Amino acid sequence: MPERQAFRERIRLEAAERFAAGAADAEVAKDLRVSVRSVRRRRRAWHDAGTEGLRSAGPTSRPKLSEALFTVLEQELAKAPVPHEHDAVGDRADAARARFQSPGPGPPGDRARRGGRGGLGD
Template sequence: MRYAQGGGLTDAGRGARERIRLGAVERFGRGEKNRGIAAALRVSERSVERWRRAWRERGEAGVLTKGSPGRPRLGPKQISMLARELACGPLTHGWAGQRWTPARVKTLIGRLFHVSYTVEGTWRLLKRHGWSWQQPARRAIERDEEAVELWKEEVWPRVRAPTGPRPVRCSGSTRQPWRRPRP
């Protein structure tokens, strides 16, 4: 494999790939065959075919880099604006409940900035800027502490599994075939 798999390229990496494509363009102009170009540049013939097609259709501009394929990013001003909006709470933005979920934040980002993130990308954005998952600051108002203690004392011991020694099983089959006694 000529190029590393499983990750985006830096600007320098994209530039190196572009130089290889431009080298192929020079060879196209000289009339070289795809197989020879692929061997000389150590790339696949399929890539050379694709580059030749782009070169025929759009010229040298067809093989130039298109830039980073990454997701659109929010700038520092947008991040601070997002932080202010998150501080207002989900109710302010029309959601029932007091929790921000990544899906809700994704929708909010789309509404505010017209930028589309995936739910996973939204979660990464939040983590990168110091946000974490929310935990309720207090217990539910409806919680009955006496009922909880009663359940712990009376019901839980009956529900919980017994704590005795477990039966030992031999390796092999867990079921032994039934054998008829010999006469």
Template sequence: MRCAQGGGLTDERPSFREKLRMEAAERFRQGDENPIIAHDLRVSVRSAQRWRRAWSQDGPRALASRGPASLPLLGDELFAVLEGELAKGPVAHGWPDQTWTLSRIKTLIGRRFHKSYTVQGVAALLKRHDWSCQVPARRAIERDENLVAGWVKETWPSVEGPWRCSTPGSSSRTKPDS
């Protein structure tokens, strides 16, 4: 039996699922019914039916785990090469600015490795390798953080002005004294 992309399972989970299938195979041999097996093993009746069909054709070895249905297109070695290409920056690969987007990375993977990913697949690949999406801060190159901090501290309070006091007849939330 195969699980797509590892079935989204942790390393322990595929072996647990295989033990369930082997237990089901033993129950098939004993002649138990699918709904009873499904209930006892806490799986769907449909899974028990599918397992029984595979077991009846090829025996218990048909229920053994054969790993994920597909392997990632870029393994760890190729991802290391991709990281090197990403470090060069988008301009080095022909884009007009220094912003990496998922579609640009998708195009780079296609050009460099002749592999086809979807944009969502690129996002999953990057996330799997602990990369995060970041939005660049749009700041002027000439920006001086010390001057900005001084302006906020000294100039902004005088520009902002004191809070207005409410007086009777203004849009105050309190009622005027009678």
């Protein structure tokens, strides 16, 4: 059983213990850090089939990747990253941005010559 699936099952079984002790749905949800809706759904399953009704039935669907593709993915992820190379389009875009950038503040005293304080209301 995958680790996450086992973790979720442990949470459900802990909820069953609390159901048996008479804990309220909101209290169980808060303590186990799950939604009240989820607790209600699990309480119904527990009521109908007991603790066995809370056990995992396995994955609900087939894996999205076959074992072979998953192996290839793991091999690719294990490789060192490839350095990024700029393409011609990226270089042109960088040059265009450089042409249209603001020239920045003028020389010291420039605001005084314009007569303003440098605020938006000048």
